[in-house]
Amino acid sequence: MSVEAKLKDLGLTLPDAPAPAANYVPFVVAGDLVHVSGQISADENGLITGTLGADLDVEAGQAAAKRCALSLLAQVKAACGGDLDKLVRVVKLGAFVNSTADFTQQPQVVNGASDLLVEVLGDKGRHARSAVASPSLPLGVAVEIDGIFQIEV
Template sequence: MDIEAKLKELGIELPAAPAPAANYVPYVVAGDMVYISGQISADAGGLITGKLGADMDVAAGQKAARQCAIALLAQLKAACGGDLNRLKRVVKLGAFVNSTDSFTDQPQVVNGASDLMVEVLGDAGRHARSAVSSPSLPLGVAVEIDGVFQIA
């Protein structure tokens, strides 16, 4: 599968890989594994902020999670020297959802990222996952997701 062609077919243009916001690296390649630091929800308009269960609904949260997945793919492309076709599979996503203590739909929010991975990558996009609530996230963003990927 040509991942770049699939992204183009879906109308998805990967942004430049975001630079880290503090004292860490955006990804680490160890053997055939790539560990990507948490990507916060942002789009061309800037940060996607809000708290699920307060001022954001599940659909808006899913869109924020989808943007995190796009940023993960951008980082993966950088880690692979620009060749996304080196990807063998998505191994695991770890997601944090900025939500109220009574909000319980974190898994549905994170489906925004998981669904994108499967839409773009097919079976190679199916992954293990965690989806947890957080009382706040950096810069007030709605979602942050990190990932582990296997590459050739």
């Protein structure tokens, strides 16, 4: 099953690949690797903001991380000229969770992104990752995730 068909089967739609907000590019292709800039948590209603451990719980954080994963896939699709089936595997995610000083469940929050990628991509969605706390993130978003992906060239 194609990646696009799997997304549709799960009732998921990729957003348009977000444009960069400053003087950087949304992704860089180096050989067979695509390095995707950090994607902030947003959905069709706008930014998903808040702080884990204060006004957001783990479940809300997972939903925000899931949205970041969809934006990452949208950027990979753009890097592959619109053909997401050129994605070979997810290599690594770097995740930042807007958290209070005593919140320690960043890995559980980032599971929202990791679980989505495995659900959509199967074994090629399994990846290395980091999940770290941040006292704040751009525009007050809950989660930001960047990634490295291997593609067919």
